[in-house]
Amino acid sequence: MENCLFCKIAAGQIPSSKVYEDEQVLAFRDIAPQAPVHVLVIPKKHVSGWYDAQEENDALLAKLMRTASAVAKMEGIVDSGFRVVSNCGADAQQTVKHLHLHVLGGRAMAGEMA
Numbered sequence: 001m002e003n004c005l006f007c008k009i010a011a012g013q014i015p016s017s018k019v020y021e022d023e024q025v026l027a028f029r030d031i032a033p034q035a036p037v038h039v040l041v042i043p044k045k046h047v048s049g050w051y052d053a054q055e056e057n058d059a060l061l062a063k064l065m066r067t068a069s070a071v072a073k074m075e076g077i078v079d080s081g082f083r084v085v086s087n088c089g090a091d092a093q094q095t096v097k098h099l100h101l102h103v104l105g106g107r108a109m110a111g112e113m114a
């Protein structure tokens with residue numbers, strides 16, 4: 001999608017610190033990390049958010065979750081634990097309107113989620 005930051009990253013038009021990539025998904029380090037490990041997992045195809053995901057995207061959504069787990073393994077945070085977050089809409093502070101998961105770990109998270 002034109003003027004979408006994550007579409008441009010997925011297309012390689014904007015550089016990213018890549019952690020994993022295949023035909024459907026890309027995982028890259030967040031530019032402003034909030035934990036020692038902070039990786040974003042995105043579908044290469046533009047999906048605005050969870051509310052925008054159609055049934056035809058079900059396999060892709062499952063793939064995103066599985067990739068988040070794979071990233072946690074690659075980053076060595078499976079045993080210590082990790083958090084997967086996805087902000088959706090204004091109240092959740094979603095700033096980039098391209099569906100993404102935050103994989104956070106490498107330190108103990110706050111006990112409260114919000």
Ligand code: AMP
Binds near residue numbers: 030032040093097
């Ligand atoms: P959200 O606020 O949930 O929409 O998450 C968007 C995330 O994208 C934020 O954590 C930003 O720090 C991150 N971000 C913004 N621009 C870039 C970029 N060029 N490369 C990597 N991460 C980015």
